[in-house]
Amino acid sequence: MLEFLIKIEFGSRVDYNFKLIVFDANLVAYVLKQPEDSSFAKLGDKMSDDSGLGSGGYDWNTEDELEIESFHSSCTTVPYGQTSGSRSLEENSFAAGPSNTKVFDSLINMGFHPEMVAKVIQEYGEENEHKLVEELLTYQELERSSQQQQQVEPDPTSSEYAASSWDDSSDNDDSSDEEIPKSLSKNDNTLLSLVKMGFNEEEALMALERLGPNSSLEELVDFISVAQLVKSEDALLPPEDKPQCNGHAKPRKRTLYESEVLGRKKPKVFEKRTCEEDDEAQAIHLPNPMVGFGIPTDPNSIITHRRLPHDANGPPYFYYENVALTPKGVWQTISRFLYDVEPEYVDSKYFCAAARKRGYIHNLPIANRYPLLPLPARTIQDAFPLLKKWWPSWDPRTKLNCLQTVHASAKLTQRIRAAVEQLQDFDDPPENVKKYVLEQCRKWNLVWVGKNKVAPLEPDEVEILLGFPKYHTRGGGISRTDRFKSLGNSFQVDTVAYHLSVLKEMFPDGINVLSLFSGIGGAEVALHKLGVLLKNVVSVEKSQVNRDIVRSWWEQTNQKGNLIDMDDVQQLDADRLEQLMSTFGAFDLIVGGSPCNNLAGSNRVNRIGLEGSESALFYDYFRILDLVKGMTPRFQ
DNA sequence: CCCACGATGACCGTCACG
DNA sequence: CGTGACGGTCATCGTGGG
Structure with missing residues (x-):
């Protein structure tokens, strides 16, 4: 032959x-x-x-x-x-x-x-x-x-x-x-x-x-x-x-x-x-405001129709996420791999009180999306009313910056306290002090928690901001450091849920999900909150603590479906997929946000782009997606 | 009006150390 | 496991010049 x-x-x-x-x-x-x-x-x-x-x-x-x-x-x-x-x-x-x-x-x-x-x-x-x-x-x-x-x-x-x-x-x-x-x-x-x-x-x-x-x-x-x-x-x-x-x-x-x-x-x-x-001309540029195809709080922003490239159409549906601000050319590459679908850039500050600029590439319909209710608080003051008492009039922030994996040191908050304590008039500090304090507060996402006191957010607070149930990452052997890390790497649930909401009506009997780089299960939580029945979820996540978190959430929410977890995307080859799909049927949704370590601006050490050792795992997302895409017709 | 230029600000982080 | 030190890239915005 x-x-x-x-x-x-x-x-x-x-x-x-x-x-x-x-x-x-x-x-x-x-x-x-x-x-x-x-x-x-x-x-x-x-x-x-x-x-x-x-x-x-x-x-x-x-x-x-x-x-x-x-x-x-x-x-x-x-x-x-x-x-x-x-x-x-x-x-x-x-x-x-x-x-x-x-x-x-x-x-x-x-x-x-x-x-x-x-x-x-x-x-x-x-x-x-x-x-x-x-x-x-x-x-x-x-x-x-x-x-x-x-x-x-x-x-x-x-x-x-x-x-x-x-x-x-x-x-x-x-x-x-x-x-x-x-x-x-x-x-x-x-x-x-x-x-x-x-x-x-x-x-x-x-x-x-x-x-x-x-x-x-x-x-x-x-x-x-x-x-x-x-x-x-x-x-x-x-x-x-x-x-x-x-x-x-x-x-x-x-x-x-x-x-x-x-x-x-x-x-x-x-x-x-x-x-x-032409490369320059067609370089994907970030929308301003960064609302993607629309946000629930501004009906004027909503676009209900787009044209997907032919190759991009499902089944399965796919949903890919990563940081919006990458080194140049990264999103062009990602987009070209993912069937030339245009990224939807959304800043989660329109969904919650913290910024989170992310790009999403997906082939989901975009008409008739709806948000999770109740809508989360969208200002710091609404989200944390107790802070209002201590918030100085000269700190104009109403939104937090991006929630990251690390938080400010005690030493820094101490320095800020020292600077603020010296002030003769707390409500009207000299320009240089004001500038220093605000700069540090913005840089480290500090909030006012007492007289002259600023502090980083607690993990519980980050959970709420990101749309997870309180204590989602707490206990079960996870350290505080790891909580920050896992949360900092996660989806903003309300944002993702808004995009995934169209699935609810399409799959009244539930869906099979392939969740890659699941982390603490942002996609699963979003789907569950939407009321989408999770029939079978295959979840691939390297970190043991994260897998434990998802497993524990799965049991806690009395899921009726099956949760299969794996620790390595490399294991997910054609054989394994064949085996999974012949057991459960085709996947309806492939969701995942691949590691951003080599893309994220906070990385001072090796922000080397998509070919970095971590971020290159994007290619595994694509590999698996493309495999599943090819196999799906046989399992429909 | 367009363009170049500089200032400003944000950013799913890594590493060595105790 | 917690702590604290560590820049650079990129987009946006305002300004001044043509």
Whole structure:
């Protein structure tokens, strides 16, 4: 079966090639002059450095992209599969090069195909991982859109099988995951031979994958030669045909690919990303005021209709959350993974007395939302009436800032007391004292708890602000520090409940929930408060204390359904999901907020973006969501 | 009006230590 | 387990210049 596909694929590839014939005499000359140079990568790097513009701006990887594209949509049956099998492939293909396996590993862990990862690393180097992710996403988009195209208008000569093979096997990736790398690892020697012959290992690898494990060395050499020729063909595009892109090389090949190969409507993503300026222009910017598609307290703010990208539609419904203020580009990446759904940015200060700026990406309907009742107090003074007595007139705060995992030290509150005690007139302090005190109060979310006294909030108070039952996190062996930590990492229940409220009417008999990174169960509490019956909840949470909290809440609220908890998202693979779904049926909702450690502004140590060790768990959310999405039709 | 510039403020945190 | 020390990025806003 695999061989059959590959052969057809090869045919289709040749079709593509002929659409792209443009010769680059310079490049051909260069290649010929250096027949012993085994690494075309050098050339590629050199070229892409001064990239895009001018006569030297040869776009080395144009053909690679086609290769990836066509290979991926046909041979590989798991779009973003991540397997141990891929490892061997990765190691083999990189053994010869000076590769940073950390970067490679991390990209593989995000679920990208090793082949694609190898390509982009070669093209862009390893230092800018974010860039690499962007590129990989771009490839994925391309793949997705062409896959759709194929489904809509199958091409009898080349590509109809692609859609069907993909569809048929998207549910059981096990077979394919193993199949491809196995066959490749059997060809280590062949690969080695090709590299020794002076071929770039990537090209060799590509050829091997293309022609199958049983192809002869001659065939492979032939294939690579043709590939090289075609690469060079692409390079002679007249410069004026190349969009001017601020010195960045890649965009041209996309437009080329779209117009020449796809020849059909351009995927939105590529239009957006044609030039750097467009990147800027379409950068997701935060709404002001940050009310998302509306808040219950301002009917004028409410939008009841939006258009979801086709791929985004359920089942299952999904709901993803993370901090709104991330390093640049993070939400673009998240959004592109999550089927290009536009984030809904909401500040929970419109739901409670504390700010909490978060982005939510979900495919839920947005009409007829309703809030939990009673509405929580939305000012500090209403939420904590006892504080009013001590609140100075010159502290204008009515809302708290974001509730975090840490709180102010006793020493700081002591310093503030000292500063305030010295005042001759408490109600009218000098400007510098006022400024210092207010600054610290805002920074640490301090409240006035007595004469000259400020203090951080207690965990019980944080629970209330976040919409949890009082003492939700108290007792059962959890320390005060851990309470702050768990609460600081949690959902604001009222905000999430408002978004999830549409489920109540849709699922009168209850829902099955897959809750990833559950924490202290913000989503579960929200659903329960909404009166949505929880039939089966599979909850994945690393922290034991958090799992205990959820379990204890589950028992305390006399839930009739099942709570299955797990400690590691990595355990949740296709097999496990298959097992769960065949026991309970399909999941109706996949909810989760992945760790923000490497994104949050409070992190001074390693706020390194989505590829950070914690925040990269987002890719597991996506991986699992995408798996479930593929499996769901069978369990409906 | 537009743009550049600086000031201001907010931020689901990490680490070593006792 | 509690404590206390540790900046930088990013968005917004006001200002002054063209």
